[in-house]
Amino acid sequence: MNQYPPSTLSARSESVVRSFIGRTYSWMTAGLALTAAIAYFVGRNPDLMVSIGRSGFLLPLVQLGIVMFLSFLAPRVSATVAGLLFMAYSAVTGLTFGVIFQFYTASDVTAAFLTTAGTFGAMSAFGFLTRRNLAPMGTFLMFALIGLIIASIVNIFIGGSTLNLIISAVGVLLFAGLTAYDTQMLRNMALQGFGDAHTQEKGAIYGALTLYLNFINMFLFILRLFSSRD
Known part of the structure; x- marks a missing residue:
């Protein structure tokens, strides 16, 4: 996917990008608020x-x-249905977190959230503003994610404090990288243009889900790092 230096963008293109990214983060914020x-x-x-x-x-x-469902039936799902499913996903995540948080102190949860918010914001800003093409990172990040999933499964059976710490640290770095990568991909998608407002809104919802997943996973790994100190 092509990289567009800010100096070459037209005012109209920048307006489309700002509108799309704004809608994406509005949906993501709504999902996080519902989860919390x-x-x-x-x-x-x-x-x-x-x-x-x-x-x-x-x-x-x-x-x-x-x-x-959202991934494989994306072309057939309306923006309304996609939005409802995203909020349903956020709600179910909230139910899960309501149980998970009982195993952590309030101070750890708060510290982890603030750290995640700062890290996510910084990496997303980097992905949006950098002129460097992050597309080549995609394959590496995908294989790293697969490796992290395998390591996490292995950790269930032979886990130890050291392995858990390593997995958590790698998880934070991985989802920080994915945040920058996905933000740039969303920006480039907006620069390619949308057929209509409906398509743009649906794209914003899918973008919000992607960033939401990055935030949630980064938060969980950071929470594990904070709790490991106790």
């Missing part, structure tokens, strides 16, 4: 938390199902 609100509500209701905890792998399967 539901996680807080679950944490305040012990009975609900126990019920969710008993669901086992059901919620992760629901999350996976939503992502797979």
Whole structure:
């Protein structure tokens, strides 16, 4: 995908990019806010938390199902349906986090969130502003992600504090890199133009889901790093 130096962009192109990125981050922020609100509500209701905890792998399967549905049926899904599914995914993530947070202190959760927000913001700004073409990083990041998933599975069976620390550190670096890469890809997609407002809105929702996943995963790995100090 071509890289467009800021100096060569027309005012109209910049306007399209700003509008698209603005909508993308609006959707992402709404998803994160919903996740946080539901996680807080679950944490305040012990009975609900126990019920969710008993669901086992059901919620992760629901999350996976939503992502797979959005990924493979993207051309056939309307912006309205995509938006509803994204918010549903955010809500289910909130239910899961409501249980997960019980294993961490409030100070660790707060510190991890603030660190994630700062890191995510910096890497996203880098991806948006840099003139360097980050597209070649795509293949490396994809293989690194596969390796991280395999290592995480292995860690379940033979895990130790050292391996857990290494996986967490690599996870933070990986999703920081993905944040910069995905931001630039979204910017370049906006520069290519959209057929209509509907297509642009749907693109913003899919972009929001991508960045949301980067933020959530980076947050979880940073949370594990903070908690490892205790």
